Amino acid sequence: MITSPDQRLDALRGSAPRKRHDARTLAALENNPRCALRAVLDASGSDKAAIAAHAGYPTPFGQSRFAIVRGNMFEAMVKADGCAELLRVLRETLELTLPEVGYQDLNDVGGDGSNQTRHARTAQLLTAAARGDGTDTLYDHPMLRLVVGGHSVFLEPDLVAFRIGDRFHVVEIKSFPIVDGQAAPAQVRSATTQACAYIIALRAMLAEAGVGPGAVSETIVLVAPKDFTNRPTGAFVDARKQVATLTRQLARIERISDLVDLLPEGLTFDLAADDTGRPQRPAHELAEALDQVPATYFPDCLSHCEMAFFCRSRARDGSSLDVLGPAVREPLGGLDTATMALGLARGTLTPADDQVEMATALRHAARLRAELLDLPGAAGAAS
Numbered sequence: 001m002i003t004s005p006d007q008r009l010d011a012l013r014g015s016a017p018r019k020r021h022d023a024r025t026l027a028a029l030e031n032n033p034r035c036a037l038r039a040v041l042d043a044s045g046s047d048k049a050a051i052a053a054h055a056g057y058p059t060p061f062g063q064s065r066f067a068i069v070r071g072n073m074f075e076a077m078v079k080a081d082g083c084a085e086l087l088r089v090l091r092e093t094l095e096l097t098l099p100e101v102g103y104q105d106l107n108d109v110g111g112d113g114s115n116q117t118r119h120a121r122t123a124q125l126l127t128a129a130a131r132g133d134g135t136d137t138l139y140d141h142p143m144l145r146l147v148v149g150g151h152s153v154f155l156e157p158d159l160v161a162f163r164i165g166d167r168f169h170v171v172e173i174k175s176f177p178i179v180d181g182q183a184a185p186a187q188v189r190s191a192t193t194q195a196c197a198y199i200i201a202l203r204a205m206l207a208e209a210g211v212g213p214g215a216v217s218e219t220i221v222l223v224a225p226k227d228f229t230n231r232p233t234g235a236f237v238d239a240r241k242q243v244a245t246l247t248r249q250l251a252r253i254e255r256i257s258d259l260v261d262l263l264p265e266g267l268t269f270d271l272a273a274d275d276t277g278r279p280q281r282p283a284h285e286l287a288e289a290l291d292q293v294p295a296t297y298f299p300d301c302l303s304h305c306e307m308a309f310f311c312r313s314r315a316r317d318g319s320s321l322d323v324l325g326p327a328v329r330e331p332l333g334g335l336d337t338a339t340m341a342l343g344l345a346r347g348t349l350t351p352a353d354d355q356v357e358m359a360t361a362l363r364h365a366a367r368l369r370a371e372l373l374d375l376p377g378a379a380g381a382a383s
């Protein structure tokens with residue numbers, strides 16, 4: 001009989017190898033903190049992309065090859081010649097005073113590129129810097145580590161800049177453009193949440209050496225192409241709210257046993273792959289297993305979660321208001337489905353005591369819509 005939380009999580013994943021988190025998957029946790037399905041899939045290390053595909057809802061997900069190549073080229077250009085372009089951005093665009101600059105390349109340590117060695121060297125250098133020893137300012141590709149649900153995750157920021165006001169700042173180098181001082185909000189949010197994982201990991205590393213969280217700023221330096229050129233520009237991004245949300249989500253993974261205890265005994269997302277790796281489990285059976293765990297779909301899931309097409313189909317089947325996003329769901333608080341909202345708006349559903357006000361507002365909105373569209377029955381909607 002399975003008892004420990006780790007055994008339950010292993011059973012949920014089944015025979016598949018554990019998928020490890022990275023900064024991108026950690027950042028995605030911040031986007032839908034209420035979702036129990038995502039929480040158990042992530043905590044169990046399940047392969048969400050494979051599960052969604054076998055359930056019949058493959059989701060094209062992740063960066064395109066073109067975007068990855070472009071991102072790597074832009075990052076190399078920003079860091080060329082000892083980060084000359086980056087220093088220009090920090091000094092000219094962001095008006096930072098960086099009188100002396102020491103550069104540390106942490107992509108390997110004397111030719112050793114293993115995560116463990118790079119992490120040990122990163123911890124040694126950054127801890128010394130936080131204590132006021134050393135003259136380094138820029139740390140290129142430091143290796144950080146975070147324990148997520150009892151498992152170590154190595155994380156690799158583009159760069160950590162030190163001594164901006166005596167605090168570490170995470171620098172995110174992205175290839176999407178900043179046009180007239182503005183970048184696409186979704187892309188900025190995605191870059192920021194990724195940087196939040198680095199901030200939390202950096203704080204955890206320094207905490208082991210007794211250095212307080214104040215040594216790491218929650219303001220991120222975003223470096224991206226200016227307008228439609230390849231010339232880098234920079235912006236400060238306040239990440240306080242996202243750091244707090246991601247910290248709560250990581251704590252939730254540590255407490256995952258509370259959630260797992262509520263799941264039916266014997267539940268598993270195992271694909272029952274054969275020797276060639278081909279799943280043998282009937283797709284409908286897998287979908288039924290997934291349906292046992294509450295999911296809180298909303299449109300942003302399409303940008304952040306491999307399960308999005310599966311969950312969207314479920315939300316639509318149930319006519320859940322979640323599928324319409326928070327802009328619709330939140331003003332209709334207390335109503336669960338579009339069927340219920342339409343019934344109140346049309347007057348075909350009698351409102352409960354606590355829905356009377358909402359029903360009046362919905363009928364009013366329906367009447368206005370009908371009048372604007374000159375629909376027959378506008379008067380009926382008003383009654």
Ligand code: SF4
Nearest residue numbers: 035297301305308311
């Ligand atoms: S797509 Fe589904 S599993 Fe993923 S976060 Fe959204 S609701 Fe949760």
